[in-house]
Amino acid sequence: MKTSAFSVFKTIMLALTVTGGTLLLVWGAQYFFKTNFSFLYWGIMPFGSFKIVDMLKVLPIFLIGYVISSIFINCMNYNTSYGKNKIVNILVLALVTAAVPALVSGAGWAKFMLTGVNDLFGAAYTRIPDSMFLTVFLLFITPLTARGIYSKTRNPYLGGIINAILAMVITCVNCQVVFPA
Numbered sequence: 530m531k532t533s534a535f536s537v538f539k540t541i542m543l544a545l546t547v548t549g550g551t552l553l554l555v556w557g558a559q560y561f562f563k564t565n566f567s568f569l570y571w572g573i574m575p576f577g578s579f580k581i582v583d584m585l586k587v588l589p590i591f592l593i594g595y596v597i598s599s600i601f602i603n604c605m606n607y608n609t610s611y612g613k614n615k616i617v618n619i620l621v622l623a624l625v626t627a628a629v630p631a632l633v634s635g636a637g638w639a640k641f642m643l644t645g646v647n648d649l650f651g652a653a654y655t656r657i658p659d660s661m662f663l664t665v666f667l668l669f670i671t672p673l674t675a676r677g678i679y680s681k682t683r684n685p686y687l688g689g690i691i692n693a694i695l696a697m698v699i700t701c702v703n704c705q706v707v708f709p710a
Contacts, residue, residue: 588693592693675688
């Protein structure tokens with residue numbers, strides 16, 4: 530795939546514009562209309578400036594993961610291997626992408642419901658089944674958004690960058706990022 534420096538610059542600027550607009554829309558609704566988005570478990574909440582440093586530290590990890598995922602979903606798997614229906618194809622890819630955290634969360638909750646004890650609660654693994662809900666949702670929705678963006682722009686990187694930035698903000702706002710000293 531042939532790419533120029535200007536195309537990469539345009540892709541990055543468009544991704545920053547989309548994610549910045551999304552965050553401004555959410556924060557504007559919270560500020561002006563006193564909307565409380567805490568009913569969304571994976572909500573984007575306002576955060577302090579200290580979180581930006583943590584976000585910039587983990588941004589490369591999210592970019593690598595989501596951009597590679599977007600490239601694979603859009604360039605290598607943009608086919609109709611599950612029949613002629615492209616919608617079925619992307620839904621199967623989204624389900625497979627979200628399957629692992631869904632199974633971990635389901636196993637944790639099933640053991641807790643059956644025995645009343647869950648090894649995933651307590652110690653260093655506090656609330657793993659709860660925190661997996663966010664991951665299941667993000668991993669299911671990101672292939673759909675990446676494919677939608679790719680089908681309109683034919684740019685496999687744009688959806689990955691947008692998904693990486695939004696997933697990074699959502700994850701860092703809803704958790705504590707700690708790095709070893």
